[in-house]
Amino acid sequence: MNIQDLDTPAILIDFDTMDRNLRRMATYCAAHNLTLRPHTKTHKIPEIARLQMQYGAPGITVAKLGEAEVMADAGVNDVLIVYPLWGEMKWKRVAELAKRANVSVAMDSFHVAEGLSQAAKAAGVEIGIRLEFDTGLRRCGLTLDAKSIGIAKKIIELPGLRWEGISLYPGHVMGNREIRELDIPLENAKLDRLYGLLDSAGIPCPVVSGGNTPAAFESHRFHGVTEIRPGTYVFNDRNTVDAESASYADCAVTVLTTVVSTSVPRRAIIDAGSKTLSADALLSGDRKYFGYVQGHPEFKLEDLSEEHGHLIIPESPAIKVGNRLRVIPNHVCPCINLHDRVFVVEGDQVLNEWKVAARGKVT
């Protein structure tokens, strides 16, 4: 089938570009002796998770327990849930999952660890745990102080849990290369302090898990990191291009869209709005525009209604209702999350249709 035979809007994954992205990250991690545990929140597609493992990942990362269950059902049997899961319902489900997969959870409170410990004991399984520390994003993660080390010591002693080490998310180390050059030494000072505290308390850290996509290829410069969990690198998007960690040629996902109206002067309306692309603003710079029209830097995707993309176009453009365009989204993760299926393409040929199997697993 040819792309022209697809109705729009449709998510296209250029297989070769994705494959190159996957191999490049796998090669980088191997060269620097880093474990690659990709965050599959970006794609939510078991076929891609299996490819990531084929290229050397020992397991994957997810944000939701429901995603972990879908991935395990699809044969991906080593899953880190990097989320502080709360409540009896979830703890029991984690323990059930641990009967058929190697499961770890990253969290930042004694209560969550205690809940997991009791569920693990009751089910007769072992659940891996990693303790999350905050080095500056101010989201989850314990503060770098003696009180937190006290919590770590209590957690290590809980039965039913397998202590794996610590988890970090340097989501604040973003921006372009120049900004990161200033951030990395600051981050390392904090990491060194944390390692000092843990060491004094005799807490071993076989795993120090960190890493995001924008700074992924600089991960070896972060002190002590043994594992990274990039997600977006599989596809890249306008954000990663803006962060100078990829180029538009590295963007594997485009949204195939049709011009549906040119009635209003200097506007072209496409059938991709916020329910197709997501309303995520660009993370850096002037934060303007909602995507990049491939091959048409002169078109500006100025606004999104739910089902309309508002393109500002030059005065006399050769653009008509029925024309097709391909849009690279600002943030590919929430974009994929809006779709039930994606089309895998090579050039203009449609190779495959994949289900976004872990989409909608909100709990």
Added chain:
Amino acid sequence: MNIQDLDTPAILIDFDTMDRNLRRMATYCAAHNLTLRPHTKTHKIPEIARLQMQYGAPGITVAKLGEAEVMADAGVNDVLIVYPLWGEMKWKRVAELAKRANVSVAMDSFHVAEGLSQAAKAAGVEIGIRLEFDTGLRRCGLTLDAKSIGIAKKIIELPGLRWEGISLYPGHVMGNREIRELDIPLENAKLDRLYGLLDSAGIPCPVVSGGNTPAAFESHRFHGVTEIRPGTYVFNDRNTVDAESASYADCAVTVLTTVVSTSVPRRAIIDAGSKTLSADALLSGDRKYFGYVQGHPEFKLEDLSEEHGHLIIPESPAIKVGNRLRVIPNHVCPCINLHDRVFVVEGDQVLNEWKVAARGKVT
């Protein structure tokens, strides 16, 4: 079942609040002799569409052909697709749908009308059409001039189509009451000009379809409007409260969420991020914050990660991991669109679970 037995995050619809919203709009429209054709993009749930028709709507509005098909399958057999559908694949599907439902399409180009005409002829059906004019939103819609009237005259003559009238979307008439008071006379001047042009050309307009939620209860003040298509009024949200067309007590949808981390000082992290609430910014004012925490005006939902909501909380709040909160989203339409199911509640009791059946029908 009690709300406490639901895992989070979960979409809750307070039935009584929704029912009151539906009745209030139906009563308003009946009092002013306006046809109410609710836009079901907000809920995408056939059970609610049927309730809207039970309260007097002769049919519904959708943005996507796939939504129309789901609604028709569920017995909602009068559907306006207010979107300029393009392409053979869609035109044939519309004609197929017209065999089992009363279908109309709003569009703004001769090419779309011609495609629908040919598909209707081939299938031996009739498709209703409405021509869209732009009065200021600058999205879809013909300009108010002689050239557009020429297009209208050509479209009226196409076989297989049933001319119903014109479609408007006054999405630019928003803001709070004070702003709308200034906008309405300007809008009426444009409408009067349009009616003059159509009248001179002898084009009848049995239907003049307009209306959005923020200005819905002022629809009778727009000259000549016979029908309105509000969507959000079924649930309301932070945007409609901000536009002074509803109060928080009129918001029927809340996202039930759990506090999962309080490790970072003056923050509480909830399990509702942009993949649960949507990243839509507030439409007016300072555009700050991503939702309103019911009963807690002192909590500010400052930022969203994909699966984390970042609440800024006062210095010594009585808030702990495991606490539950209910969040009113900024924009309820893309929020519902992220979920496969919703829970219908009355007080703390869960009455029902409804499938968001028309979600994901992107084409």
